[in-house]
Amino acid sequence: MTTINTQPSAAPVIQALRSIGYNAQTAISDIVDNSIDAQADFINIEFEYDNEESFIRIEDNGIGMIEAELQKAMTIGSKDPRDKREKDELGRFGMGLKTASFSLGKRLCVITKRNGTISERCWDLDFVSDKNEWLLYKSLPYEIKSKIGKVEGDSGTIVFIDRLDRFCGAGTKKVLKKESFFSKVKRIHKYLEMVFHVMLEKGLLITINGNTIYPWNPFLEDNPRRVEGEEQILRVNNKFVRVTPYVLPHPSTFNQVDYKYAGGLKGWRDQQGFYIYRENRMVSFGDWYGMFPKEVPSELVRIKVEFTNDGDADWKIDVKKSMISIPDEVKEDLKAIAKYYRQISQEMMLYRTKANRTGNRIKGTLNTWELATDDTNSPYILNRTHPILTGILNSVDIEVRRNINVYLKLVELGSPTNLLKTANLVKIEEQQIDEKLKKMVLDYAEMLFKSGIELNVEQVAETISVMAGFEGIELYTIKTIIEKEVNIHESRC
Numbered sequence: 001m002t003t004i005n006t007q008p009s010a011a012p013v014i015q016a017l018r019s020i021g022y023n024a025q026t027a028i029s030d031i032v033d034n035s036i037d038a039q040a041d042f043i044n045i046e047f048e049y050d051n052e053e054s055f056i057r058i059e060d061n062g063i064g065m066i067e068a069e070l071q072k073a074m075t076i077g078s079k080d081p082r083d084k085r086e087k088d089e090l091g092r093f094g095m096g097l098k099t100a101s102f103s104l105g106k107r108l109c110v111i112t113k114r115n116g117t118i119s120e121r122c123w124d125l126d127f128v129s130d131k132n133e134w135l136l137y138k139s140l141p142y143e144i145k146s147k148i149g150k151v152e153g154d155s156g157t158i159v160f161i162d163r164l165d166r167f168c169g170a171g172t173k174k175v176l177k178k179e180s181f182f183s184k185v186k187r188i189h190k191y192l193e194m195v196f197h198v199m200l201e202k203g204l205l206i207t208i209n210g211n212t213i214y215p216w217n218p219f220l221e222d223n224p225r226r227v228e229g230e231e232q233i234l235r236v237n238n239k240f241v242r243v244t245p246y247v248l249p250h251p252s253t254f255n256q257v258d259y260k261y262a263g264g265l266k267g268w269r270d271q272q273g274f275y276i277y278r279e280n281r282m283v284s285f286g287d288w289y290g291m292f293p294k295e296v297p298s299e300l301v302r303i304k305v306e307f308t309n310d311g312d313a314d315w316k317i318d319v320k321k322s323m324i325s326i327p328d329e330v331k332e333d334l335k336a337i338a339k340y341y342r343q344i345s346q347e348m349m350l351y352r353t354k355a356n357r358t359g360n361r362i363k364g365t366l367n368t369w370e371l372a373t374d375d376t377n378s379p380y381i382l383n384r385t386h387p388i389l390t391g392i393l394n395s396v397d398i399e400v401r402r403n404i405n406v407y408l409k410l411v412e413l414g415s416p417t418n419l420l421k422t423a424n425l426v427k428i429e430e431q432q433i434d435e436k437l438k439k440m441v442l443d444y445a446e447m448l449f450k451s452g453i454e455l456n457v458e459q460v461a462e463t464i465s466v467m468a469g470f471e472g473i474e475l476y477t478i479k480t481i482i483e484k485e486v487n488i489h490e491s492r493c
Ligand SMILES: Nc1ncnc2c1ncn2[C@@H]1O[C@H](COP(=O)(O)OP(=O)(O)OP(=O)(O)O)[C@@H](O)[C@H]1O
Pocket: 030, 033, 034, 035, 038, 060, 062, 063, 064, 065, 072, 073, 074, 078, 079, 090, 091, 092, 093, 094, 095, 096, 097, 098, 156, 157, 319
């Protein structure tokens, strides 16, 4: 058969490569992966805001590259995804450096040093589009040289991305304001804390604009109250998959700051689910993959699932390292594990029963509510064998017993999930309120007390809490402010 060599056109391919679905967090993480693969133990990320001249600079102290390696690294598809990768290696497709950078901006400059020898290359996508050819600059543009700085030490790499049209709208009509630029940086900070937490715990140092990134561990490693379930080893295509379930402590055991922190990026309810790790790097998080809905009663469950890079094809890891698909071989096992721990979470949320560290379920006979065996239909039933209830029912005549049972049925029908307004479960601490606002609370309270309607502190506090201007203050705080004042008045009288 005759063939004809058909080269892709550079300009449209570039546009397509820029749009494979990275967001700023996943793009930066993919570039950080490369530094980790290059054995860096220090990665310094800088986001410089300067309107059109804004840039992102990622510097590492890894092994760097010789010129031929850099030339290859800058090639689209620098490695064959089918090749076996080193143990622990995070790269797979030979694309990340380019695709992640291009999803942020239109120019990518790299300067790298291996054993004292420096090499540099630069992709300028406007130039590539103009010429419609894959023309790579062998040296950096003059204006970049002063900004990119030097690789300190004997080896290391600096990745420099500017013309940040996608990151902050540079060169377009919609340039991000400084605050929005830096709130984006904040989100990236949080994301890196999460996806690289294992490496950070092991000593990797990452800084963003001089701020150290501290590991955010979804399983609250340091919290003695969390339940660590039994580790299980599953197999996919003869490759091991390690599964470790965790049930976090009841919300009422946290103060507000710790509760919010433990909620992570998306908050408690949305952070429940499986956390998938590939070579210690989190690639997907807080997802039941269609097996279960995300409900408040099951929000204490986070299950760690770890696979190795030789399982990439089975898990269908994507170029961005942010999406996987659960292999059919382990779906049922994972579902069964999740179901068991979701039930423990539901029990803990409803009855605040404690579970011990091995993950055994404890179902106290003194629970007033019980979990029905089928957790999809009317999941919560009253414990009709509770000793106090049994005692009462045995001491009354049949007519009263029937009435009590009818009443209990009605109670059961009022779903206990209504009790699960998480906000109310969090241990309450008084907020710091400025004096002006405090005075306003007291003025209103006084007005209400003098209104002629008989109101107690609770009712006055409730009325104020729903008034415009007081939305930010918690009911508890309003009540405390009023109570303190009432006490002072009373003690003066
Ligand atoms: N910071 C760095 N230090 C040293 N070498 C690097 C660095 N960044 C990239 N490289 C080299 O460039 C190559 C290409 O990187 P790129 O991210 O494009 O692909 P990859 O990491 O091999 O695979 P993936 O597309 O899955 O990320 C890497 O395999 C590595 O050899």
